[in-house]
Amino acid sequence: MNSEPRIVMVTGGARSGKSSLAESILCRHAGPRIYVATAQAWDDEMTQRIKLHRDRRDADWTTVEEPLDLPGVLQRTDGQGARLVDCLTLWLANLGEAPGPAIDALCAVLERQQSPVVLVTNELGQGIVPENALARRFRDQHGLMNQAVARIADEVWMAVSGLPLRLKPQKETA
Template sequence: MKANIHFVTGGQRSGKSAFAEKVTLELSETPIYLATSKKWDEEHNERIALHQERREECWTTVEAPIEIHQNDFTGKVVLLDCITLWLTNIFDEVSYDKEKALQRAQEIWTALIQQDCTLIVVSNEIGLGGISMNKASRQFTDIHGLINQFIAQQAQKVTFVVSGLPMTVKE
């Protein structure tokens, strides 16, 4: 592994993306925003627009719904937002096969972190709530938790954001 990783996690609307953007801008005047979201519907498009409006012109946006490792980020500061949407795309690509999704995600992630770059990585903590009645949702929650653990173990720093307040988990 060559990448320097700061993993930022928290609940939906916890302030984790805004925090990650602030951290990224402290590290670079010309950061890269690695966007993993597909545009699904009007409500989701509005969420994407809010993120875009918040970012200044100094950001370069790279869209990669699945193949996050295929761009050369050597020497760059990259904000990857977010693991949850990236995993959603992978889970869909492999027709909701839990083992295939986990393997594919680990392979792509491992290829990405071979690059000598700084990665600020945003993810959700989706397993903090109730257990879904839907099998695919439960499997996705499992995969997501495992990938979060996989990334956090490799990260040099981990921050958990609650109600807009960052808490250092790993330094």
């Protein structure tokens, strides 16, 4: 039995150090580590980012690339090691128009996990309201997804300028 939290969510802005924070949290756990990449390398900029992230990890890691069936990957890999999901934002973007059922499926799978899962996501609702309706809808869906995962998570952290801020559990509640 493990007293460490099983499900951890790490949120943060762009280049806030959230992936590094997530990796350091995952490395609390001994044993095999599985990196679940949700990115699709559809352009040079993204290919470069994926490479940067990959170079930072050492040889102890197995990488699984899965842009869509994240619930399935978590289900299949449970019991095989600690998983780092990087990231929920790109997964949501890959899902397209009606992500609701996939988010529900993710939450259902997360609640049944035996091995640890650390999930990276983004803060993207703290800027000025986007001018185009598509961006506004994505921002809404993304915020609701973050809330749903944070509700299940044993721990939630926000990275700011590379520094961790713990949001859950908190000593002080509203």
